[in-house]
Amino acid sequence: MNTISKNNFMSDILKSYPETTDRMNLLALLPCPLKLPLQEAFSKFVQKNNLKNLEYLIEGNANNQYSYYSFVEQLEDIDEIPDIVISPGINSFYYKNFVDKFIDKGLFVSVSQNTPNNLLSQIGVNDPGGNYTVIAMNxxxxxxxxxxxxxxxxxxxxxxxxxxxxxxxxxxxxxxxxxxxxxxxxxxxxxxxxxxxxxxxxxxxxxxxxxxxxxxxxxxxxxxxxxxxxxxxxxxxxxxxxxxxxxxxxxxIISPVTMLVKADKAKELKQITEFFTGAEVGRICAAASFPTMHPEIDNKLPQSANLNWIGWEFIKEYDIGGLMTxxxxxxxxxxx
Structure with a gap:
């Protein structure tokens, strides 16, 4: 198991992808409140399960995230993307260039095993297209x-x-x-x-x-x-x-924390993706006031709380990157 250093964020990310196929990569770009507790929990998970073939970076620096999103907008090859990417908000992974080249071709697959609680089911947070996995919400x-x-x-x-x-x-x-x-x-x-x-x-x-x-x-x-x-x-x-x-x-307003998983690696990555969609991560997210999709977790929201999600139909209808400009x-x- 190797963590990627943060001294040179972009170069480390690009160098982290091994040429051999027996290695796995994970990049988690997280909101500040989730970075430290999830990093600690995941580090223990990696050690407990002896995941020596995994290289990963869990990052909470917004400036580094913006630099990576700029890189994502120019991507041409799926091999330049980690096997798992977790990121907050409606970012470059929702933009037309990425959607056309990778999402619409079925190169990423939802791995959600959860039927969300009633409130979240009613607003349709799960991706009906089966590409994005929402693990929590800001x-x-x-x-x-x-x-x-x-x-x-x-x-x-x-x-x-x-x-x-x-x-x-x-x-x-x-x-x-x-x-x-x-x-x-x-x-x-x-x-x-x-x-x-x-x-x-x-x-x-x-x-x-x-x-x-x-x-x-x-x-x-x-x-x-x-x-x-x-x-x-x-x-x-x-x-x-x-x-x-x-x-x-x-x-x-819901700002999703989304996980993207390469479809051809989903079976190999199942142990890791089940961790991020599981109860432990759900509890961590809920404790930080980030409602989770896990049905067993009490998100402790006010009884009268309403949620406002722009919806997957809206996301699919628009060129999100162009619209944001x-x-x-x-x-x-x-x-x-």
Whole structure:
């Protein structure tokens, strides 16, 4: 068993693929809250099962993830991809270039063994095409600063954020010219390009969620009135007495954590994929406020929690990469 170093991320990834066929590769690009607990659990699993023919990297650095997604967009050969890839969000693995060359040709197969609990079954998170395996979900909710909302009504749905009274009062995840893809896609699905432009008017800050959590309820001059952040980060807010966590009536936005498994390696990789779809990983994800697909796991969501999933029909209908370019462009026209 070999772990890949992180000194030179891309070169190590590319060099990790052995020329011989008796080796296996795994790359897990994980949200920060899942990186350390899953890395520790997987390391113990690898040692316990003596998986000496496995090379793997579990990575939680967002900048490294972006560099890898840029590489994925240019891929021509499936041999340049690890046997298993786990990644968060609607990223380059959903873009037309990748879908046309690899997904539509059946080169990746879903390995889910789980019938999800009732809530998740109702919203159709499992891929009906049998290509992607969703192992967990990052949920985006609203956090309202009660010290700053004043006499304004607390928003109850995503559409409420598009009203003029919330212009330049909202923070979402973003950096440079790229903003949270699942937020933009969901608002586009519900309200079209006009809704995305209105969101651009509403947003004042493009931040990492940790920065939102740090300032929420702090009464700082720089803190936003409303922050759109992962449910996990609401647990880390220091000034909880000054905020209200809002589960929108139209549902917390789902950003999936997806596993891709090469179809011709699925049987050989079964022991590993069963680990990532199993109860132990399910418990780890649920404990980090990432609902899991495993039916035996209590995700501990509020009873009234609704979830908002853009759906596989939407993903298959659009050129997601091209659409994201358009959505960021429309958003930025109003944001700047």
């Amino acid at each position: 949920l985006l909710v609203m956090v309202v600063d009660k010290l700053k909302i004043g006499n304004q009504s607390i928003p109850q749905s995503w559409g409420d954020l598009l009203q003029p009274e919330f212009e330049k009062k909202v923070a979402i995840r973003g950096q440079n010219n790229s903003f949270c893809e699942t937020t933009l896609l969901t608002l586009f699905k519900q309200f079209g390009f006009e809704g995305v432009r209105k969101l651009g008017k509403a947003v004042k800050y493009g931040w990492h969620p940790s920065q939102m959590a740090k300032l929420a309820g702090s009464n700082s001059n720089d803190s936003p009135v409303i922050s759109v952040m992962p449910y996990f980060f609401t647990k880390t807010i220091k000034h909880k007495e000054n905020v209200e966590v809002v589960w929108p009536k139209d549902g917390a 358009d959505l960021n462009r429309q958003f930025l026209k109003a944001f700047i």
